[in-house]
Amino acid sequence: xxxxxxxxxxxxxxxxxxxxxxxxxxxxxxxxxxxxxxxxxxxxxxxxxxxxxxxxxxxxxxxxxxxxxxxxxxxxxxxxxxxxxxxxxxxxxxxxxxxxxxxxxxxxxxxxxxxxxxxxxxxxxxxxxxxxxxxxxxxxxxxxxxxxxxxxxxxxxxxxxxxxxxxxxxxxxxxxxxxxxxxxxxxxxxxxxxxxxxxxxxxxxxxxx
Numbered sequence: 059x060x061x062x063x064x065x066x067x068x069x070x071x072x073x074x075x076x077x078x079x080x081x082x083x084x085x086x087x088x089x090x091x092x093x094x095x096x097x098x099x100x101x102x103x104x105x106x107x108x109x110x111x112x113x114x115x116x117x118x119x120x121x122x123x124x125x126x127x128x129x130x131x132x133x134x135x136x137x138x139x140x141x142x143x144x145x146x147x148x149x150x151x152x153x154x155x156x157x158x159x160x161x162x163x164x165x166x167x168x169x170x171x172x173x174x175x176x177x178x179x180x181x182x183x184x185x186x187x188x189x190x191x192x193x194x195x196x197x198x199x200x201x202x203x204x205x206x207x208x209x210x211x212x213x214x215x216x217x218x219x220x221x222x223x224x225x226x227x228x229x230x231x232x233x234x235x236x237x238x239x240x241x242x243x244x245x246x247x248x249x250x251x252x253x254x255x256x257x258x259x260x261x262x263x264x265x266x267x
Contacts, residue, residue: 061144063185064260065155068193069225070215071200071207072245073252077193078153080253081260085149093143097154098131101138107131112212119213121167125174128159129181136182144185149264156182157190157232157240162214165228166221187239189263191256192229195245197222 064081068074078094085092098108107127110116119127132155143150156178164171197219204211233240243255 059144060147161228166224
């Protein structure tokens with residue numbers, strides 16, 4: 059693969075989607091070829107699966123089905139969009155990737171981490187992000203943001219506080235396990251300060267070696 063895959067992760071309402079938009083704009087101003095995608099979603103099939111996963115009406119969805127639906131959406135996205143873009147030498151910025159599955163379905167849902175690791179590799183066709191940035195924010199702060207923003211929470215956002223704390227611990231665990239790839243960005247700062255830290259991290263990653 060001639061291109062590079064950069065992923066952004068974090069608990070719900072951590073601000074990662076805002077930072078992903080800033081990152082894409084920044085890279086395009088540098089005249090770099092950028093493709094932006096989100097998980098789950100990014101293709102017609104994956105977006106339909108997203109609707110199933112995030113609809114608050116589907117409260118009876120069991121963790122095992124949830125896990126497999128995320129992997130199905132990912133496989134379609136990688137095959138249709140991510141892999142072709144990387145083969146063409148483009149930079150792919152992805153709002154969530156398989157680390158979300160490890161954090162949410164593994165650490166928070168309690169599903170087998172070994173199985174999830176195998177499924178992540180299978181559904182991503184062996185593609186590994188070159189850089190993953192986790193916007194880390196205390197769960198209480200993220201919840202406060204959600205209340206201020208208003209709107210109807212999706213199925214996962216409706217989970218208990220304990221669930222989201224387990225997700226956060228999962229991300230911190232991944233940063234310890236893969237320190238070369240997974241970088242923690244402090245999320246309890248202003249948008250500008252978060253962006254500055256994130257930009258420096260990306261510039262270092264893209265710097266010719």
